Amino acid sequence: MNKRFHVQRLHVVHSLDSLLYQLHTLSFFLSPSLWLYICRVISQFHCSKPRELDPTRSLRFFFVMLFVLNVPNLWNHASRGAVEGRTVVLDFVGMCHFVQIIQLISSHLSPAFIPSRLHLLSLDLFIMVLQFLLTTIAYETSAYYHSEDIDPDDLLLPDPLTNALTIPLFHNASASVESPQASPLLPTGSKDSSDPHKLPFIIDLHLNSILAQVRNPRLLPPPLSTGADDSVLPLPSTTSWHLPGFRMWMRARQMREGRDVGSRTIPSTAASDTRMNLPGGMDLGSEP
DSSP states (O other): OOOTTHHHHHHHHHHHHHHHHHHHHHHHHHSOOHHHHHHHHHHHHTTSOHHHHOTTSOHHHHHHHHHHHHHHHHHHHHHTOSGGGOOOOOOSSSTTHHHHHHHHHTTOOOOSOOOOHHHHHHHHHHHHHHHHHHHHHHHHHHHHHSOOSSSOOOSSSOSSOOOTTEEEEEEOTTSOSSOOOOOTTSOOOTTGGGOTTTOSEEEEEEHHHHHHHHHSOOOOOOOOOOOTTTTSOOOOOOSSSOOHHHHHHHHHHHHHHHHHHHHSOOOOTTTOOOOOOOTTOOOTTOOO
């Protein structure tokens, strides 16, 4: 079934995923810690494809996992600040010029720019918000696309659109600025807002819908398997021993060949001289 804005939403997921990896690297440069960077990469790994990793889990489960994996970064930056008191960012715009003056006055010889705890915590919270946003978009996009219902619910673009507690994102450029009012004499459809050409946004997140989804998660069917076994041709077995599935296939083939041999009669001159005559044909081999 053709689902609305599926390709555009996949592009949004890919863009947010790339942005978050860059922010993780920036956080590592500001506070270089290899273990914290590994925790961030692990937390980011399942953000873009949550239902492909475990389709039986709800959105609340992935939110809790994201929060748990980000706790070490928040705790370390709140308690210790920048790791080792320095960064690995090269200054090309004079960022540490004022800091160098203060350090020279206080007879401190370290010229490196030291980010504050507020700076690090603000970056951590911004990364967490983007991760929650990316996980929600990726999860609901997969759930909407793999739904077998004729008219599935779309959390990312509910119908009808409301303005209460909304987070409108990613404006649809192909949509008109304001659709003309329908004439009362002409019949109107029950779901005009579901037309992709009339919707003003590709994604319109409602905060109350997200909170309701987290409080009362719904069970979704697993996505259809599109693995490599369904997209490639079967190859012959090159091993010296037969696989169990290959043995079953061979037994089924032998049984089919046995039924075919038993259903037809093969003429034999040594056993009998009787021959089967074809209906409507001439028996050329019969003796006078």
